[in-house]
Amino acid sequence: MSDTAVDGDGTTSADTELRPTRVGVVGAGYIGTVVGGEFAEHEDARVVAVVDIDEDALTEAAEELEVDADGRYTDYETMLDAEADGLDAVLIGTPHTLHYEQILAAMEHDLHVLCDKPLTTDLDDARDLVARDAEREEVLMVGYQRHLFQAFVEARDLWAEEGREPKWITAEVCQDWVDRFEGAWRQNADLSGGGYLYDTGSHLLDCVLWSTGLTPEAVSASMDFVDDERRVDGRANVTVRFTNGGTASFSLSGETPCMREHVRMWDEQGAVTMDSKDWEPSEYVEIDETSGEHRPYLDRRNQQSKVDAFLESVRTGTEPVATALDGLRVTAVTEAAYESARGDGSFVAVDPDDVALDRS
Template sequence: MFNEERHFTAPIRWGMVGGGRGSEIGYAHRASAARDRFFQLKAGALDLDAARGREFGSHLGIEPERCYADYQALFAGEAARADGIQAVSIATPNDMHYAISKAALEVGLHVICEKPLTFTSTEAQELVDLAKAKRKLFAVMYGYSGYPMLHQAREMIHQGKLGEIRIVTLQFAHGFHSTAIEEQSAGAKWRMNPAISGPTYVLGDLGTHTYYLMEMLTGLEVDELCCMRQSFISSRAPLEDNAHVMFKFKGGAVGTLWASSVNAGSMHQQKIRVIGEKASLEWWDEYPNQLRYEIQGQPAQILERGLGYLAQGVDGICSRIGGGHPEGFFESWANLYHRFALAIDALEREDHAFLEQLWYPDVQAGLCGVKWLEACVKSADNGAIWVKF
């Protein structure tokens, strides 16, 4: 079970850029960061409209003078205070991730950033190097990776329960954008604008999540990939609303990924299936408390979260409540924020031994995601050719 007694002398003083009124992702960051009392929201630049951001921030309990007009004012103002923020979360559209992250690191802040990390791997590598030079945490919010049953799967794969991995199938394919919803939804509209979203839509918005889960669970490394992508709503071109990717992994395994927002009738359909020589595992985010385990020649097993037959304390991702009670999206995010806090504390104490064994989605994972997107775009835009990764 989860240990809620662990705490710091004082919460980490924390700020946000973006995530203003009506933002689902902004609320997810705030609710998850507050869950275990490791973070306390002290400041923010929450909205492009300064007055609206100040009003919203005050409703969240932020002092009015610490509700800033933009991220530059936030970082300058907080740096001048003895009680200024120590960490910042970035919940803006994609086009601002690089500039805000770089500015935050340069003033000595720990950073938690939404994905995809940047538009280019050159920018992402610069952030990797800067975070290392500044000795600051840089985490990327792959929010699904905190589910306990994924870490159960990871442990079983590493224990050899599946045997040698042969095939991985990945998908994240919802149907909510099967019509031109961007004509009425500002949140959808920016995702389909390459100046703001970057060079991809569903690959960057959806596919990166499941691709990261594959890396986390299996440790497989892509050797080559082949991608084709479509804009079934023609006004979205050149950005795709549907894409298929084939993988050849180092060592001989193969895989596929389907990312789509036009899977009409589907709620989410984020699934990962890992197939080995002896058995297979499958996880579906609409049923996150279950893990399907299939051994060749035996009846399929459904492993349930929170029960004693599971690996205990898998990599520190523990159930927060007993089996049978559902845990979901906010618990996954809170598990990640818990680990971000532990990493920040260890960095401040220079506890390198602890950091070496602590898992969390870090800036290197963000860089890998950007490199993967670049390879997908290169393949698709050149006639679905195979590309070395």
């Protein structure tokens, strides 16, 4: 006689471990179709439902993800209720300001969540999600893929060494964002929460905060806004002061013809540099005060995708590579930057409880 437990729906615990993770895709835009497509093609996952308010986009995405007609919805809550026994996780790829309520609803249904960045565009909402996440067994992962890029993993390992701590950081990113997304939701502050800083800039802030492990204490910013209400920035310059006395200068432009990203992190012994173009994983260089520049070999053959990493966390019960706390730290710095830029550019203090890595 088998010792395998039988669940209420007739499946056994062994069945649950072996079956693919059943995913509902929320939002039929870029994230929903691209990352959703990775779920659909993954041997350990299956997309069983898609939801979007745009019926044409819904139909196109559902066909691409091979979701049957009975798994297509135009209302998120309806999908969650109807698929209550058929979902294990959701992918949230909707406009930024919708994330909080959609994550909450998924949590109420005890679902794992992979949410595109940013976690939220409201500081209190981000705090709430961190608190709720700490009480749950299910996974909440934020879509900060640079945590999986070997260049930033190498940098994080270096700065974790005893006696190494960056004091001077410069980071920049640029792309054709203003013209490309004119009239789109990304430039509608009610949906995006801001502008270029809250969109692509969120990745830049995150990769510096995550790879250095530094604690921000104050933020100053200036921005060029593309709207009369000064809610949507097309360019931004942000300075972050850290508790170790170091600073980071972020320069972001959404008005260039192509995408480039450059990050430099220095301490008294040398530096690391990360350079990327056209969204490719970054190249990595270490600079030593005595031996000069060298490029460690980066083995990218087994680099995980966001979907790989998320499914591994779901399967093993381990912490995801990009956590709710990572999301809170980015939101705290971003909100301080907007407050500074919409004021006189003075430094705005960051609550240490929001950005401290030690939550004990």
